[in-house]
Amino acid sequence: MTDDYIKHKYAPILPQKDEWPVVKLSKHRKEFIKAVALAARNRIIALTGNNMEILREELETTLYREKLRIKQNPWLVDPEDDYEFWSKVKSAMVHLTSESNLSNKDKKTAYHNILHDITTRYAEEIASNFKHSHYKATRRLVTYGFSRLLNAARVKGFKSLFSTQYTLQDKIQIIGETEQLRDLASKGTVVMVPTHFSNLDSILIGWTISTLGMPPYIYGAGLNLFNIQIFSYFMNALGAYKVDRRKKNLPYIETLKTYSSEAIQFGCHSLFFPGGTRSRSGKIESKLKLGLLSTAVEAQRANYQKDLNDISGKIFIVPVTINYHFVLEAPSLIQEHLSITGQERFYQETDEFSDSLKIAKFLVKFFTKGSDISVSIGKAMDVLGNYVDKDGKSLDSHGRNIDTRDYFVSDGKISIDTQREDQYTIRLGNRIVEEFHKINRVFSSHLVAFTAFQIFKRQNRKLDLFSLLRLPEEDLVIPYAQFRAECERVLNRIKEIRAAGKVHIAPHLKQDLDGIIAHGLSNVGLYHSKRPLILNDNGDIITEDMNLLYFYHNRLDGYDLEKLF
């Protein structure tokens, strides 16, 4: 992967929308939901060791929690018959326990039927509602609307209304293994795993996928987003399925995993944010949520069980990082992070994205001012984290071919061993984290934020993190000459790491040092009311918000750069 970016127009890989897996899936929605519900039922029965008592307990816990949820935390999107459904489940359960002349076998069947009703209901709730016409309209709206804004800001005069001089690709640069991704997406099934810093990410990734000429990916979006009707429209248009974080019971979680696994087996490209949620600290995710990731491993094994041994049954994991100068939610994210790690009892939760006016303001600012975003596409890997070649074949570190099927083989045949697959998932997670750090792209703003924070830390060596963050901003000043020298040291080290292929750098880091620092200072946390880093009247470096500086500094965590200080 080079550091430079090339603006490019990509032809669609599947011009006929009927060939899109996601369209096929929505055509067979009913059958698919049925299949998921049944598979989830069987999976839960297996998980409970086919033991009726354990299953009964799980069902009772589920029932209890669901009733509690309906009472204490109802949402607009909840189906109207929610209460009714669970009441029915309750009476069925009560009936079964009191029934004494049923044979154990009949009782078991009855419990299995209740379970099946529940998984069916959940599967229907989760299933996406993709509509191609909505997708097209959304895509047009996003591309058109954004490029109008962009051109209005950069091209002067009346012509700006019609100018196509600037497109979104000038604002959002896509770099990395784009051709490989397109190629593999047309032959096998892709699971894209991006870093997650901002709520904008899903829109950004959706746009990236469409710009690269790929059919839409399905992904799990929080059900809370569907509460807002306009979001609901967009999410459905993008092929999102619904994840209800209120439901933490076993049947729900297993149905959700089954849904994801079956959709991958169906050939739908999927998108997981493997961090599970936005990175609160501003660090690149280092611990991943393995639940959804495990469904990719499972789907791969299932495909081999179905004797899909060629590339059409192969699943490719593609890490992606999104690099920003500015994260809109940074102030509340870092506040939350510090409150959690600092064990403070109360904190104010404010979500910038709750307010549509704020979103609109941000978008206008974003498109009319500087501050670019880049999306780095990493090398594709198999579900064990081995790189794959252009034909999708897995390679070991010496470039020899590996048959991924062999990872699931025991005594000559494919075997199901969930403990083994859990270990594979952990391995895959570690590989993804490693790749994140490699494809991550260092911006000038990351450099200046990192350097400044480390200098402040060194100036106050005796303080722990929380005392450091609480220092009055007036006390924190770095003379420019010192700052410049330290930036140079950090930059040189970054260049060494770059030479070893363990990180990437933005082209703007190739100018002279003063230029880089100026660029960094003008971009870091650009739109915050309190800037993390600015020059004061004496030309020295000061901060207006230490927490924000810490947030942007964290982006370069994990490269051992702090050892320079």
Add this chain to the structure above:
Amino acid sequence: MILKNSSRSNKPVGVIGIGSFGTAIANMLAEKSQVIVYARKADVVEEINARHTAGGRDLHPRIEATSDIEYICQKCEILFPVVSSSGFREVMQQFAPFLHPYHILIHGTKGLSLLLPDGKTLETVDRIKRDNIATMSEVILNETVVVRVGCLAGPNLAKELSLKQPAATVIASKYNEVILEGQRLLRNDRFQVYGNQDIIGVELSGVLKNIIAIAAGALGGMGLGENAKGLLISRGMVELIYLGKALGGGTKSFIGLAGIGDLVATCSSKLSRNYTVGFRLANGEKLPDIIADMEEVAEGINTVKLIKTFAESTGMRAPITENLYKVLFENFKVEEALQYLMKYPFNVDVDFL
């Protein structure tokens, strides 16, 4: 949940390397399975196939030998590499082209491998980090595509095993499948097999205890009694746990069979090579002479060198290892080292639990 196929077809089991421990393992495996042994030298292969002995030690008649790597990898799904740590990486590199992800490797080598940038040696590099040290399972993972890796560790003195005395071992692996396979192949009415998921901890137990074994040999060689040995084993344990944790192992594994169990066995037995090294040092012999007339390597010597450098690089104190290093490589007298240790201000008995 593990769906186990109990009727794994009766494929032969492979053993790589046929030193004393390799021989003991091969013989135990052969009680239940067909065994194929890999040996590099043609005359060793010849000796095994023609006379059922290896270096004079008897081998079960069901053991076949080969020097064909492709053949053994193709015939066996489960292989036990039992070669010295200094040759381990090379052997794995030779095997790598013929190994597949369905293979299971369970090694029995109690040593470490050093991974330095090209052109550097332990003498020319000023500091080493954890990344520069690899346990044998890490070597397997680095050099081959095998992921189902396990290790065998515990008080298993080869001579006692070959006399069919009762013993036990630990098979450690992140994969239950590997532990179960190892148990199936090795367990019998005089050999108990325990499982442990902390493979790094178990490997490190086997590796680090060799340091203490050399020290124990030195005490024995000086004619000191059981009080001194008790002192050494318990202080050695503390040092072992501190070093082991720094290298990524879990405390629980160190106080298990592979840790304390093996430590007690090797610190009391003249059958142990590492113990013998210490014993002869205390009797005034020089290290090069001792190494020259030993049949097989004492892993502890290399381990002391590596761990001493590691401890220095990370700023840890490891007094037993440091002093042993001086005795082994800097012509320190055993008595001086002992004096130093007796003056060392250990004052807390147990602070790792």
